[in-house]
Amino acid sequence: MSRRAVLGGAAAVTGAVAVSAAVAAPASATPGGAAGAAASPVARLLAALPAASGIKKRSRLVDYEVVELAALLRAGKVTATQVVKAYLDRIDRFNGPFETYGDNGLYNAFVRIDRAGALAQAAAADAKFARARHTHEQLPPLLGIPFGIKDSVAVKGFDAKDGSHAFDGNTALRDATVVHRLREAGAVILGHTVCSAFSGSITGTFAGNAWNKAYVPGGSSQGSGVAPVARLAAACIGEETGGSIVMPSAANGASGIKPSLGTSSVAGLMPLSPGYDVLGPIARSVRDASLVLSVILGPDPANDPLTLSAPEPFPAMPLTARKGRRPLAGVTIGIPQTDWMRTGRGVQAGTSPQDTYDTDHLAAFNRLKQQLSSLGATVKEFPGLDVTDPANDPYFSSGDVLATVDGSAVSPSSAVLSPNRYEIRYWDAVKDFAATRPADQAAALLAQYGRRAPGETAASFESATRLGGMIPASVRVEGERRRRQLQANYQAALDKAGVDFMLVFSLGAQIGLRAGGGFPVYRAYYQLPNALAWPMVSFPVGYDSTVGLPIAAQFWGPRFSEPQIVQAAIDYQEHFPQYHNAAPPDPVADAPKVAPRSLRSVEPATPPELSNDPLVAEEALR
Template sequence: MREGLSRRTFIAGAGVGAAAVGLGGRAAAGERIHRRERTLPDVDSITVTDPALLSAVEAASLLQARKLHPRELLEACLTRSAGHDGDIGSWVRIYPEVAREQAERAGTRLSADGVRRDGAAPLVCGLPIALKDLFAVKGLPLTASSRVLEGNIAAGDSTVWRRLGESGMVLLGHAHTHEFALGAGTPQTGNPWDTAASVGGSSGGSAAALAARFTPLAVGTDTGGSIRFPASVCGVTSIKPTFGRCSTYGVIPLAWNRDHVGAMGRSVADAALLLSHMAGPDANDVVTKLGPDVGADGYPLVARGGRKPLAGKRFGLPATVSDDLPEATAALFDDFLGLVRELGGEIVDVTMPPLPKGLLLGDQFEAGAYHQQFTDRVGSYDAVNAAQVTAAVASLSGPVADQLKLNRERATYQRAYNRLFAEARLDAVLVPGTIHDGMRRGGGPGQYVNGAAQWANLSGAPVVCTPAGRSAATGIPFGVQVGGRPWDEAGLVSLALELQEARPYWRDAPDLPASPRAIPEAVRTTPGPGPDPTNTDAAPPALRFTASTATDPV
């Protein structure tokens, strides 16, 4: 179905604020006026009736204009979650008491008095958000969707939540992850388009909450496709930024040197708005200090439009990348390629560099280094993950030389990836979001949603996964990965904005039957002893991967 389009008057405000404002200022105050592509939708163009169905940029526009109060938006999201999350199961826990306090503070900050006293509020102020159950929030439970961490209370805030909280965002709750992010199924959660279908993983709860319109924004992690697979099968948008663009401090790890914190929204504008407030250097995560600054304006939010907005842009189509697609999703991928050409883009055949052969060993080693602290609780893991964790811990006895060899192979791969872009003069590569169509929901590896994804985690390059329609065979959404050069999130966002402007598949929403659920609630309590914010031993190793734009062979 399409979201409701009849107009209603939202909560009365004390005057109309500047809806078309940039990330760093107010046009009404005579300050620097930001470029058109960095503005919010005009208030009068917003016709959605239910606050829970607003996109993030639409809600931000109304909040900034004081036509919508953060408390009204929050209550709409809580009501929708309570009425429909029974069969979906996207939430681990929600925090109504905490969220209502944050919403009231955000409302004060957005009020005329707040603006006069403190200046313009950040554009995400008052927006609800779901955090994957790996992100620490001081004094709140953090369990990685696992019995292993039952009763665990975060000792501090993850850097990402600290930044978002300081920007005035409202924490709805923690969304399910595949246990400890160890798989690509998230079996606790059903796909809102068909709850018998897989939601993908490991950020499956975040994607499901977005698709179901329980929250306008969510945060996930991606170690090998973990935000891209769920985004693809749920019909939402994700941005896996360059490795090091967002801090992983205070996030339960899977593999420190491949974990990417990413932004998720219904549209790329939504995800870009969120990423603008997540990204940046962090003294607690040294790799975040190595890349170029994001810039005060953040990332673009609006397409330029026109008949040929992609003219002059070159898109690489990797050989054999679509060979394993089922017929229905192959047709959607072909249609997407046709859209790129229609908008003026040029598609060129390319060959991606081969993946390092030691990949699995590297994953096991880093996972084992983290999970060895829980060897007395192996019986509390899911059976499949218990075996995986046991093997990972055992891998720690392997030769150190194997790890050094893998690190060198990864550096070789990264430079080969960069060289591909340079030699073929590419602006992006195009890769199917998944190779599955309607994978059934389940707990074993046979029910994991998979596809070509490791290329982006090994290279550290950014990727936008954008909706590309729904399968004629199953009705499940299908997405396309648009990957770029390291540190070029802004360029990728600009490309995706044009594609979504031409085909706004992200506006499609599932019809949700009534499915009430008494979602577990929690309140703040005494923080865990730490010292890590996760209240586990999550400190990364001294040897860290760094994202580079170098092209010379190692």
């Protein structure tokens, strides 16, 4: 099946393949991985909800976790309308002007909302709850729960702009598959959350950090990282190509899951790099994120054939902590010592990652190791895989040139990603859309997506398409072989050390101000999990001592190990809830620093090493 089907059809630039109304139900299984024949998937999810009588009273309605709200709604303790109005009220007070790709004076987590639609969805949910009290029917697990969706994901009837007014008019004809599945599970879609311009930066400046809006929020899923923590949405959907879920989760102290490639469908996503792009949940707790992933995962063969690579049925995502004082007994967590960090002095190859952390991050890291050990885990340092060694990594950061096509050198990763883009009409779709738009939009799109080949005087969509389409099949096969070799080499490094999964810090020092601060210390190879197609879960483990910004850790494991790494994170948060339950102070409004409708991006030009585009970031590493 052509990778063209990967995009599905939703927004104008993402093709026209329909998301079927009969989207396959998310796979599930009973604990332990065995398929559950007695109970339906919905019943298994509902059985994991806490008893309403045992839920600790929170100071505000918006402070309850998703699983708690789901239980309270079913018990009639609160209505969906009350929940949605509580979140809309906070959006009104603390979000600032919509349709602003820049500093709008407040959080700017949402770039647009569907107020009338959200209230109508809430009223419909309340009617279902009322009816079910008489019929005792089973209701979907997310009924009445408010969500935000990244600006690059199709929501029927609304523009998806991928962080730029250059995509004004890119109206979705239907919901993306993940949005469709959220609706089927009862979710209330509040609107689109802001993302970096063209999903291009892992730092971001359009939104303000949930804990202090003067600081960077992480990118590119900026608003999806801010909104749950700032209590503007109960949970959100983010998208990652190279750091776009993990970095905003870490920067804002959210709990986010970057799934393995193929776990959830990307149909209806405005793509960056097909074969890397994934959609996943960002919430306040890992169990909330796991519930969301349980709903959206599963095969989508008509629209995203990559989902056919996932186990079917997919092992059940955990929703509750394991009992006992040592739930991590028997688990070996490795700390890779060659997972090099980048500082202001460049990539610190040869230096242990921990040696680059600032005082607060090192203290949090050492405390986390002790906490995990107290829960029964074996936590140990091990070499990992040094991807600066060509013998270990023939793909991701290799300096090899596999071919020269149309005057351009083709690296191993380009040999894979450029043909993938060609097959989905990546450049032609933008060209066709640009032809329908005013001159200023068309020029902005050409500047972003066009290519100027050696000897050409101007960039063009045709030049970009030509390069992607001319890469020989033999070169593409070699690139894919090298990618599989990298995956095998990294798995062998874990196996040799007896490691189940890894513990890393994606950020190693206090993040910077939106006015040019960025990330002073971060993982140099933050794109590596996407090259491997492996999952990560990010969760907060502390706060710095000066500004009070979050400190976050990540579990990183082999492909389709989501149940294992998520279970460990849920176990951790059960015993150490003080981090993910903390709430930031409400922001004070400033005057907006940018007009709502501006084609000029107010984000500083993204340095290549901070790009979400694998081909840009990997070239910077080379």
